[in-house]
Amino acid sequence: MAKRLRSSELCADCSAQDPCWASINRGILICDECCSVHRSLGRHISQVRHLKHTPWPPTLLQMVETLYNNGANSIWEHSLLDPASVMSGRRKANPQDKVHPNKAEFIRAKYQMLAFVHRLPCREDDSVTAKDLSKQLHSSVRTGNLETCLRLLSLGAQANFFHPEKGNTPLHVAAKAGQTLQAELLAVYGADPGTQDSNGKTPVDYARQGGHHELAERLVEIQYELTDRLAFYLCGRKPEHKNGQHFVIPQMADRRLLDLSELAKAAKKKLQSLSNHLFEELAMDVYDEVDRRETDAVWLATQNHSTLVTETTVVPFLPVNPEYSSTRNQGRQKLARFNAHEFATLVIDILSDAKRRQQGNPVSGSKENVELILKSISNQHSSESQDNDQPDYDSVASDEDTDLETNAAKSNRQKSLDSDLSDGPVTAQEYMQVKNALVASEVKIQQLMKVNINLSDELRVMQKKASKLEKQSSVSESDYDNPTAPLELEETGSGRKGRQRSIIWQGEGSIPEDTDTAPSSSLPSTEDVIRKTEQITKNIQELLRAAQENKHDSYIPCSERIHVAVTEMAALFPKKPKSELVRTSLRLLTSSAYRLQSECKKTLPVETCPTTDIQLVTQQVIQCAYDIAKAAKQLVTITTKENNN
Known part of the structure; x- marks a missing residue:
């Protein structure tokens, strides 16, 4: 682990002393209370990690330290530094403010709405602006100025931008120049270490060619970060990438711990029949759920005795990501219903299939098997789905808010079963629905365990559920x-x-x-x-x-x-x-x-x-x-x- 941060740090959002959490993609340190709000926003807004109780790759922690010490917070509070902001009454939160609504509203404005970042002059063609910013990023990553690159990324520069004249991406440039911290920052914003340039070389190739062997090893780790994290979650081990071992598939000594029901077997077959794109989406959703569960465990272990009666809280399921469809968001939230054994089975299935896909091993007769199994379980699935259709979670913005959707809702429900047996690809959501049949009995309990961050809102939700439950006593x-x-x-x-x-x-x-x-x-x-x-x-x-x-x-x-x-x-x-x-x-x-x-x-x-x-x-x-x-x-x-x- 890299050196510990100095003891004089302040929370980037409220200036509380000795913050013990970091927001990796924002390059800041935050306190417990502000972290509770960051977590409720979702990893697409803020990726939080505890400074002491979470394992850190040394160069990733060093990247956050460097950004914090070089004033990365000024990127997110640019307009607040203007004296005119004081005159207008706009101010940042302070340690004495209540979490709700004061700190929560400020944090949402700061990171979700980007209300205080520097705005570029309006241009008619936004794509040209994004291209210009990405070209600037492409040039900047060869230097050690992390804050400049974070500023460009905050304005819309693309970490995976492929430069048409240079024939490569910013990560190729950073790897060739040996800029390890720039590579970490680009990876946090989605840069792919496996991308090939116009010569067919990856960033890993350029790092090795330049003698930057530690960077090359780190890029390989980043390339397998998803499967490594899933394996470590279950068995506490990661593969030895140096030795050419890229996957660890946990084997449960007691087979009874695994979910071996017919529905679980059907779900596994459907998983194998997913397209690579849909499989990647599902794997990323499970990765986010692993992060949520592990961070919850750290959260509970680090809070003082009175935490349960304060405004801060755990996050009971994955927050909504507006960039995803409503169906995917609902599927992501349903992952919280799985108990440890069921979730372990799903994780092992994903790890096994990720390895199979990388090695190019086909699944023989998978489509036929899926159709036969779907026919056998369709009655049970349709009956249990009545319980699963309740709007138990956060409201999700639909990507098809039209009158046609309302008028055709009934016919769409009828078509849903037919689509399971069609010749089209099996979707990740269909896989989730089959898997959810395993835990249908937990649905009602999980409904009652929904915890809103705002306690007054939580009480209103609980009162509404009370009236509903009394009718169904x-x-x-x-x-x-x-x-x-x-x-x-x-x-x-x-x-x-x-x-x-x-x-x-x-x-x-x-x-x-x-x-x-x-x-x-x-x-x-x-x-x-x-x-x-x-x-x-x-x-x-x-x-x-x-x-x-x-x-x-x-x-x-x-x-x-x-x-x-x-x-x-x-x-x-x-x-x-x-x-x-x-x-x-x-x-x-x-x-x-x-x-x-x-x-x-x-x-x-x-x-x-x-x-x-x-x-x-x-x-x-x-x-x-x-x-x-x-x-x-x-x-x-x-x-x-x-x-x-």
């Missing part, structure tokens, strides 16, 4: 209070694999409700709930530190302390709360604590567990801890609102 009760679920897990035979996902969240550790007891609307004091929440959070932090330090023998005692704290918190509430929101949050809290204990027990004895097994268990442990924290925060929010009314 009989359905909700049967879904979440199945007292036979644990027995079914033990007693079912060959059907166990197929039914495990539909019952694993039901009944386990949930609060038994006495049907003879009248519903109670009384709630505990906010102070008591906050005190118990802080106790839970403290224990969760201890568990996550153990996970980070690979102290697997600490999992069980940590989980037991969490279970005790959860039980004490649940005891504060009446046996049968009148509020459906309270009941649902309590069920999530206690069932997650139950599952956490079960997962932690899998670490014994440690010496008999392969590394890949432990890694997968650790991911599940982190997910359980995450769910407990969210449920506790929901209960604090509800009691605070109700007690203040």
